[in-house]
Amino acid sequence: MNIIVCIKQILDPEIPPAKFKVDTVAKKVVCPEGIPLVVSPYDEQAVEAALRIKESRSDAKLTALTLGGAGAKDAIKHVLSMGVDEGIIVNDDAFEGSDAFGTAYILSKAIEKLGDYGLVLCGRQAADWDAGQVGPVLAEYLGIPVVTVAKEVAAVDGKVTVKQVLADGYRVLHMAMPALVTVSSEIGQARLPSGKGIVMAARKQVTVWSSQDLGCDPGRIGSGAARAELAELFVPSQDRKSEIITGKDVAEAAGNLAGVLRREGAI
Amino acid sequence: MDDHRGVLVVGELGQSRLATVTRELLGAGRRLADELGEPLGLLLIGDAVSGCDTEASALGVDTLYVAEGPHLAAYNGDVYMEIAGTVAGETAAAVILMGHTTAGREMGPRLAARLGGSLFTDCVDLALDAARWLVATRPVYGGNAMAGFVSKTLPQIATVRPKAMPETAACTGKNMSTVAVSTDSTLSRIELSEVVVEEAAGPRIEDAGVVVAVGAGVRQEDFGLVCDLAQVLGGAVGGTRLPYEEGWIPASSQIGQTGKMITPDLYVAVGISGAPQHMAGCTGAKRIVAINNDPEAHIFKMADYGIVADYKEALPVLIEKIREMTGA
Ligand SMILES: Cc1cc2nc3c(=O)[nH]c(=O)nc-3n(C[C@H](O)[C@H](O)[C@H](O)COP(=O)(O)OP(=O)(O)OC[C@H]3O[C@@H](n4cnc5c(N)ncnc54)[C@H](O)[C@@H]3O)c2cc1C
Ligand SMILES: Nc1ncnc2c1ncn2[C@@H]1O[C@H](COP(=O)(O)O)[C@@H](O)[C@H]1O
Numbered sequence: 286m287n288i289i290v291c292i293k294q295i296l297d298p299e300i301p302p303a304k305f306k307v308d309t310v311a312k313k314v315v316c317p318e319g320i321p322l323v324v325s326p327y328d329e330q331a332v333e334a335a336l337r338i339k340e341s342r343s344d345a346k347l348t349a350l351t352l353g354g355a356g357a358k359d360a361i362k363h364v365l366s367m368g369v370d371e372g373i374i375v376n377d378d379a380f381e382g383s384d385a386f387g388t389a390y391i392l393s394k395a396i397e398k399l400g401d402y403g404l405v406l407c408g409r410q411a412a413d414w415d416a417g418q419v420g421p422v423l424a425e426y427l428g429i430p431v432v433t434v435a436k437e438v439a440a441v442d443g444k445v446t447v448k449q450v451l452a453d454g455y456r457v458l459h460m461a462m463p464a465l466v467t468v469s470s471e472i473g474q475a476r477l478p479s480g481k482g483i484v485m486a487a488r489k490q491v492t493v494w495s496s497q498d499l500g501c502d503p504g505r506i507g508s509g510a511a512r513a514e515l516a517e518l519f520v521p522s523q524d525r526k527s528e529i530i531t532g533k534d535v536a537e538a539a540g541n542l543a544g545v546l547r548r549e550g551a552i
Numbered sequence: 553m554d555d556h557r558g559v560l561v562v563g564e565l566g567q568s569r570l571a572t573v574t575r576e577l578l579g580a581g582r583r584l585a586d587e588l589g590e591p592l593g594l595l596l597i598g599d600a601v602s603g604c605d606t607e608a609s610a611l612g613v614d615t616l617y618v619a620e621g622p623h624l625a626a627y628n629g630d631v632y633m634e635i636a637g638t639v640a641g642e643t644a645a646a647v648i649l650m651g652h653t654t655a656g657r658e659m660g661p662r663l664a665a666r667l668g669g670s671l672f673t674d675c676v677d678l679a680l681d682a683a684r685w686l687v688a689t690r691p692v693y694g695g696n697a698m699a700g701f702v703s704k705t706l707p708q709i710a711t712v713r714p715k716a717m718p719e720t721a722a723c724t725g726k727n728m729s730t731v732a733v734s735t736d737s738t739l740s741r742i743e744l745s746e747v748v749v750e751e752a753a754g755p756r757i758e759d760a761g762v763v764v765a766v767g768a769g770v771r772q773e774d775f776g777l778v779c780d781l782a783q784v785l786g787g788a789v790g791g792t793r794l795p796y797e798e799g800w801i802p803a804s805s806q807i808g809q810t811g812k813m814i815t816p817d818l819y820v821a822v823g824i825s826g827a828p829q830h831m832a833g834c835t836g837a838k839r840i841v842a843i844n845n846d847p848e849a850h851i852f853k854m855a856d857y858g859i860v861a862d863y864k865e866a867l868p869v870l871i872e873k874i875r876e877m878t879g880a
Binding site for chain 1: 630653658660661664666690693696699700703704742743746747748750751758797810818827829838840841847850854855856858861862867869870877878
């Protein structure tokens, strides 16, 4: 059974907030120098979910798929070193500026080209724009059922069983394959690449497909096909007091804090 | 613009009334509909939804679309999607709103894919520009930045973050009409077998007036101290990712981007550094208090009041003082 995991390379979401800068004119996030891009954490967790399925059934073959530019190979190598079997990059100047619908369309063409698959896994959202759109849109384009925000995914015989995170617990859902599932961090930490994995990954060839290879309709890709426009991007202002309460010792400071909160009617 | 008209809210049900997020959506929806000079519709899908019509009418709904049946009791992605897609298609709404909830997260993108519309997820503000296109504002980059998008395509679909917009006060009531929606085509490829409720003891963090949150700076053996503080404050206990991963708190008590978004009057962060993905869950708190032994910790910039101290020293005194003050 083939499992396809869609991964996106992004700015590390865990950089210190002080390093996060926005160019409000260009409406772009400024990548701080010397900070390498990473695979979006939820996508790493989708890879983790796929690897756990592979451990449970010997016929599972994992393919990572990414739409990306120059650094995409690093993202693919990273997940290959975690244990993914194959990597595919789709890259073309014509893809530049594609929105979630363009991206999902391109990914659907790549998945159709791959052919036979049982399960497609995505992250619940890419941890840069936090949209959470590509997964369910991709499922619609592929004509397969979808469940979002999973904390557990199992694939037994022809069925996928998903534990979907709810506000106050979870629910258990079943779908016939092929199906698409988006994975959340509740699945637990993704494994680190192993030494052996890194060696294996270095030897592997990564396939690159262009728009022409996929037979993409030019009207559905790139910035021209985008259904919305980014009008502004800014860092929200902080209007908190940021007052440090002190005292001659910790006990007094804690007492003063209680006093302030009491005076304000907070306690 | 073309023949798209009006605002359609895809609603959800709470306990024998409209869900809070749906009441919030109706506030935003009524405002947008008035600006457009077009009608506001509400779609309700469920087992028994007609009981909500008085409430819907009081919240300014012009047309209520009702899809009712025992097979609709629980949200099913495929079945609900079929109904929402049909109603959205037939009414040709220009703006379609739903909550950024389990259902909205799935239905929003799927509807946009089917109808060919634009899509904005997890919005905290909605407006119209001069040409009457939808302008959606939403947090991006884990809450580090805000982005404003302008739609270029109809219909315009937005999922709205719960608690980001105020509920509307009931108005005098409209002459609301009700339309029954056929629920015949209910083919589903998704089967629900079990719902498991996992909640922490005590008040829920999304309802509590006071929330005390535990972070990775607290040692497991001291978790009880944090609970004691919550107890004297009459509040709930939540936390960051690590306490959830370590099993001190259930998933439903994790606060942040992956966890919950909460809006208490008082939020006390103990041993928490203030990462954006965590703060994304509590920026709506009226007051934020931080206890951290690192004077450089980012949380102090995000807090109203802070004390720079080891929680082990600070918490027992704080608990004692609050007890004295409140008699708790
Ligand atoms: C995509 C994504 C989504 C995420 N979603 C969430 C989410 O929903 N919720 C969430 O919480 N996190 C989330 N995270 C993780 C988040 O980025 C941070 O890593 C996490 O919030 C840090 O938790 P913390 O503040 O408890 O721990 P740390 O960052 O390790 O901070 C611990 C703090 O405790 C202080 N401390 C240590 N000892 C003491 C002491 N004795 N007394 C007082 N203070 C002490 C330290 O000074 C430090 O500031 C997400 C991350 C990513 C990438
Ligand atoms: N450029 C991309 N290449 C491959 N997969 C992607 C890409 N963008 C988004 N995805 C997948 O879709 C998910 C949701 O992305 P988004 O809708 O952008 O939040 C991600 O977690 C990935 O699994």
